[in-house]
Amino acid sequence: MDEILKISGLTVHYHSDGQVVHAINDLSLSLRKGEVLGLVGETGAGKTTLALSSLNMIQAPQGRVVAGTIEFEGRDVRALSRSDIQKIRGKDIAMIFQDPMTALNPLISVGEQIAETVRRHEKCTQNKAWARADEMLEMVGIPADRADEYPHQFSGGMKQRVVIAIALACNPKLLLADEPTTALDVTIQAQVLDMMSSLIRKSDTSVLFITHDLGIVAENCNKVATMYAGEIVEFGTVEQVFGAPRHPYTIGLFNSLPDFDVVSSRLKPIPGLMPDPTCLPEGCYFSPRCPDATDLCRSAHPVDLIEDGHLVKCHHPGSAKEVVA
Amino acid sequence: MLKYITKRILMLVPVLLGVTFIVFSLMYVTPSDPAQMMLGANASPAAYTQMRADMGLNQPFFMQYLHFLFGFKSAVFGYKGLLFGDLGRSYVTNRNVFELILSSFPNTVYLALGALLLSIVVGVPIGILSATKPYSVVDMVFTVFALLGASMPVFWIAMVLIYTFANQFRIFPAMANPRDIWSLVLPIITLAMYSMAIIMRMTRSSMLEVMRQDYIRTARVKGMPEAVVIRKHALPNALIPILTVAGLQFGALLGGAVLTEKIFSYPGLGSIMVDAIYQKDTPQILGSVCFVAIVFTLVNLLVDILYGIIDPRVKVSMQKARKPLLEDTKHAFARIFGK
């Protein structure tokens, strides 16, 4: 049972303009070594906050971890000293962000931005670091002779590849990928995802893959978790959750996908909007939008129901209309 | 690179022409009449008309402007024109205004550069410090200090400093000259106050802006220690706009010098100008202003070129622009001159 990342009861608040934003609410999640976990949710569900918490990078003073623990390889991330956590960042845990256009320092060459990480974490010479940088560039499909060029000389897709090269340069044990392909063209998306998958498989890195695209999850992940209003509402293997989703939100997500085989004129979105994080509803956070909400749902917060490793946070799981496969 | 510089220089020319045009227009509308001054009060109308013709003053406005630039020659009177170094004739000394400018300007530059250096050396570190601890007590104190510095008239600062440190606490002399560095302390501090305040605040806001950027987050996520993040990632990006500010402040410093040199009896262009104002020597005033404007424009050109060297985004766009420019020129020629 080697859990590389174990989050228990995490609650994170942001303070903005005198109000409290409940970004993450009593969240528990664990990731095993070698697993690729897809974290699905709409914008504002708290996915990025979750990833940043794992690196203890929640921006104080606005953001605070109010409760819970985050353990990486058994060590409490929040208890680590400044220098210890800096040793982990970039080396054991790496993170890539959504927007490649702004993620790289415009005044430093791409080669140096990779070499910098290598030098710091592997404590090697300048030459070795540069050699590794060249190696990483080739691995992500960029010719090594472009290592001296600057970020603005690359397209969006290539910038994201550089970002991935930086992240994987020190062979991290855990990769936090926050919507890495969302900002790219569809065709480039496919290329970058392919490349990422092969690199991940080769190095046996554990991945937390944050996305809102179910298709990406289906193709690249072996476990999936659905996140809503700062909570995990469903969790299981891809076969379990995609085959038989049990939480109304997950079911709604699947229902909202356009179906090429069925001729219909209207899409079926989930009605309503995500709740205001400064003022979450009583009971189940999804109840205002759930077609099958009962009075119990609106008054009591649901507990986790686990069956065979498939977790649902719902009073009446599986009662929503089945997905037409 | 050469293309970039040439392009920048070409863009300068209309600006410089514009400045000379303004200076000339101001000379043109000045109430005092050069012909009158030449002849004295008791001249006959005929002599007056003749003098005006001899001085070229009866010619249309635009012709006079061209003379102003290129020179004028008549039987009695002549001058070489601005492009040949003749900025006009002083009412007081009746000599080329340029002589006096040239002899006194280096002193002013000396003072202005000293003040600029002080502003940067003090202003930038404080700005960085304020940015790393925003809204803290330290930040508040420096902000108020900077606001004060930007609100005090520079000539008042001069007088207060002289009163305090020269009269009451006899530490520094009240009169300054370029050879005695100790005497330059008060004038340099006086001049630097305003620029220091501006640079301090601009560094602070530039740093804050940069620290908000995604690539800073990337650097932290890579595990770089905060000191490296600030020094290697944030600072270079933050300092680029400060370069422009420093260049502009040099112009403000030259202006400030005008106001303070006389107070310190410092022999620079500022003192010359103040004397000229007192003596109503309009050509001297306008000639000096024109000269300073030209120098200031060249300083800004220098800053632009520096940008081209430092910022890779500019450097590369220069290289990329080279080829199309050549092609476009070729096509243009082909269209004009033949099939």
Added chain:
Amino acid sequence: MRSHESSESKTTRALRRFGRNARQFWRRFSRNKLAVASLGLVLAFALVAVLADVLYSYDFVTSNSPENAFLKPGAMGSVTFHNLTFDHRFLLGSDNYGRDILGRAIHGARLSMVIGFVSVAIGLAVGGILGLLAGYKGGWFDTIIMRIADVLLAVPTILLSIAIVAALGNSFFNLLVAISASLIPGYIRIVQASIIQVKNQEYIEAARCIGASDLRIVFKHVLANISGPLIVQSTLNVGASILWASALSFLGLGVLPPTPEWGGMLSEAREFIQYAPYTLFVPGIAIVLIVLAYNLIGDGLRDALDPKLKQ
């Protein structure tokens, strides 16, 4: 839904929206205690300036009584004025001509306020129109007007004002022209840049798609976009104008003695600093306070109007 609410006229709705925005703005602005205090100070100065003639008559502060020269602050002196002799307490002392410094400072306040506001108004009007032409028409208008702005900016501001006043002669009007000329290029740039930015925004295309006319779109959006920076810049410019005006009168350009202008007062005080330091400090501190106040207000406005909330 909207058509049924026509019981409220457009004006009422607009006013209501304005009131809401104003209240929200005030809430944000008033968080900055320094800015509010500065606003109070400026209003106090303005009040004093308006009441200048009531407090001290203009003739009184511009007529000499040499026998009362260099009285310390708070001292009593015997003054003969309009054939009347009376005892007068010089609250902040008297200058080298025996004139009441406080009285002169108050009249100087009025002069500075007027210079500040009028110069900024002229600069805003001229610069704004030129910027509008440059941004909206584009093409040659843009090129030429921006070049004009560049030329004006090529001369350091004090020197430009000195050149203009020296050439045109000493008068209040020329002083205003000189200071406005320095302010104009700044406004040209702000307005032009704002229009260019708005022109390129995507929501302009969207508005065009629904059929709104070009002029109306640009006007509405530009106005909304621009009013913040313009207000902030204008506030700061009032402070700057007062500084420049005092610099010019210090040099003997613009308004001349005996007109009480703070810069002129400082110039006269120069010879006598050692002897009577209060002649140096009263006008100087007045300038510093007023300009500092305007700078603080401008800063507070900038923070309050900034769409990017910080904390």
